[in-house]
Amino acid sequence: MPEQIVRLMDLQVLDRQLQELEQTLATIAGKVETLREQNASNQEELQRLTEEDQQAAAARKKAEKDLAEGEARIRNKRMRLNMVRTDKELQALTLEVESLKETNQRLETELLAMIESADPRAARIKELGELIAKGRAALAEGEKEIAAQVEELKTSIASKRRERDKVASEVQPNLLQRYNTLFTRRQGIAVALAKGGSCMGCRRLLPPQLFNEIQKHLQIHFCPNCQRILYFEEKPAEQES
Template sequence: MHAQIEILASLQTVDREIKEQTGLKQGLLSEFQTKEKEFQAKKREVEVLAAAYAEKEKLRAEKDRVFQDEGRKATDKRMRMNRIKNVKELQALQREIDQTRESNGDLEEELIKIMQDMDVLKAQIQTKESEMAAMREEWQNKQQELKTQITGIDQSVSEAASRRQSIASQVTGDLISRYELIFSRRGGTAVVEVASGICQGCYMNIPPQLGNEIIRSDKVHLCPSCQRILYIKPVAE
């Protein structure tokens, strides 16, 4: 195998390591994002419930005001009873009092219903809030773990990057940029072996003539099918 291709092959080993570690880090970072979205969703649930509760509270206050007013009116009517002069007036007033009593009864029922709804909402809010608190606590522990993992990844990536630099400095000419282009376009495999006349990158046959050239010449040869840089291990004699 030619020296330059051999160097590229070891560069590829390091580059794959970096690629793998970077992928792992991306995965961990997306865990952070997912968790953040979960928090936001839970928070919105609480906000929606709190808004519904506030709406009920407003309604309750309104109904309560009407209820108090009606109560005062009923008291006034009862006071008027004392000043009644004839039966006709008495009957009319009695009807009014009955009507007021009936509508106050309805109001009272409505108020009770509203307050029951409020109790339900309050319980739901408390449940959601404690779910949120539990989520937060669990996440805080997990977060620490993830941060440690990410720090570890960053360290091994920077260590690999300096190894890469010293290997890359041994590659001559524009070979490195050709290699890098193939590496990024071909899913992290730029340098492949030809084994038994088959490219190990795409598993297509390599013409025998090309095989011979790869062994003989110092030039860089690409697979005609997948355009990867080819090498052939010398056969032990």
């Protein structure tokens, strides 16, 4: 088998192991990441509700003040009712009092709505506070739990990558580039076995002439269909029948 093919096959084994290690690392880190995201989202909601609560308290204070002022104004108008002399004045003042009463009633309804909506918000704020405290503890616990595993995986990945880079440096640059592209685009199989006249990468029949050439091991050939780098394995004699 051409020496370059042997290198590429080694490279493919290493790359697949590397991929697996990185996948494991991502999965482990992902568990903690989910906790972290949940915490951040709770924290965000808490901040939003707290601000809302502060604004609502200010609005409530203002409504209470307006209501008190309205009541004072009504009292004032009522006192003047006793002093009017003409029917016209009486009618005008009565209308004013009615209008002030309406305004106050509206303010009262608003105030009651504000008081009602404050309750579930306060409950959620309390709940969020507890959730965040629990979430932080779970995150710290999770981080502690995976720390050793992550460290170990990172070390394995680094050493595997060094090994991989060493093998890669022994492959011709053009071929390596082709291999790298294929490895990514062909789901981790860049080098495929040619067997029984077919490419085992894409399962298509190879032109007979090409299959013959591959078996001569004189140069590197590619599958005309999937572009994979092809190799041929001599069958051990005892398996031939």
